[in-house]
Amino acid sequence: MIKLVAIDLDGTLLNPQGELSTSVKQTIQSVRQEKIKIVLCTGRPFYSLAPLIKQLQLHKEDEYVISFNGAVLSDARGETVFFEQAVSYENFLQVLYLGQQLGLNYHVQSKEGIFTSSLVIDQYTAYDSILNRVPIKIVKLDELRHIPIYKVMLVGEKERIDAAIPQILSNWSKQFNHMRSLDCFYEFLPLQASKGQTLQRLTEQLGIQSNEVLAIGDNENDLSMLQFAGISVAMGNAAQTIKQQADYVTKSNEEDGVNHSLLQLLNEKRRIKS
Template sequence: MSIRLIAIDIDGTLVNSERKLTERVKNTLIAARDKGVKIVLCTGRPLPGVQPELEALGLVTDEDYVITYNGSLVQNVGTKEEIFSAHLSQDDYLDVSYMAQKLGVHLHVSSSDAIYTAHRDISPYTVHESWLVHMPIKFRSADEMITEPVEMIKMMMIDEPAILDAAIAQIPADFKERYTVVKSAPFYLEVLHPGASKGVGLAQLASHLELTSDEVMAIGDNENDLTMLEYAGIGVAMKNAIPIVKEVADVETASNDEDGVALVVEQYVL
């Protein structure tokens, strides 16, 4: 069965190590789109953080879709219609913030309008996330997060890689059962609704479009991409992917600095 939808992670996959979309990757994906294949960016970023890539690829119409917040939100790019969403609650915030405090790491909350932090000493990794996804940072105390609730789409435990890895090793198994917990970068551990993941978001979108998993290709490089590679008929790991992603994938392509996305799309789709 031919591929009719390609789901592509952004950082470490679609863009190179300079966070640039190369001409070869851009032209190859436009050619696939012109052939009738749905190109769907599937990212941990919010919509504002993926807008430049959507515009560069021409994925801005009512026929285009995007999966954001690591699968917590699936929507039509043009109409903004939500196909699927899974948000966190104020009780979740209390639970997750207590765990972050216990582990000694920073925490921030990603909403549709901003990144919220209860840390007056704002982590440089929160600042980095703000710059990366084009979202403002807003300070709100832990009490205010409960009394003046915001839309909580995902939470992120953040710290120096060594500190974060040590913290991850101490997270109890029951916490991981209550949430979807995935590492998206050496300094980011994302905490999502237990019913949310890139794989779930992709499956929801495929169902909406009346496609089977055999008609889907997914391309990624990190832990948060695992579920969508497992779902897709063709799961593709970048050469620069972490080992477990390569183990799960059906195919390995070149790195994000070697136009890996273009190479695999040329081979299997064009």
């Protein structure tokens, strides 16, 4: 029996306009009434989630959010952090130099915002700033030594990221947890941080087994949580590699695929009850 549903945001719960449908907001409340926890598992920083948490009424006691692609686990109010893992300054420098070799710009995400030492702001760094509704702070490189870095992001056109991936995979697989989150973003996190690992931490904290978890996602950064969950669902708009790994494929985020999957979950639970 499912006791927890872990849901990605961009490309999954949110439609292509970055919004929640009225239907999915209503269905999520129906799921919660069945004593099933809804946990947002996102690559976004926590500070950008307040409007969504409020719309979904997840700002109550005993609700949880996994943010920064698993680098932070907190309550949904942001009052208590149960787990956090930052990238060391030395490892950050390794990614910075790698980006320079590959012709990719960078920025980092911290609980204090988006930071870069680049004097010219990359268009994709600006996009991340708009997406998360936070300003970009330009600092001297050495200042980043004193800022908790949850994610280092190499940014650039899709074609540049495509070309960089083989070199990243051949040289850096064992030093970082890394993945592509959007066509223009390639992210580096500590080895101890991923959606799947932190979802496991949360379920152990709550006394929930992996076979009691349903996870829904669409991209590479969702793969670890899909592999952890007892039931995994890929969006219709998901990458083909993600669909191949999932137990089921639902409709796209344009077709409200999360709502479709949650309604199926509710119907199955009611069928068992009857």
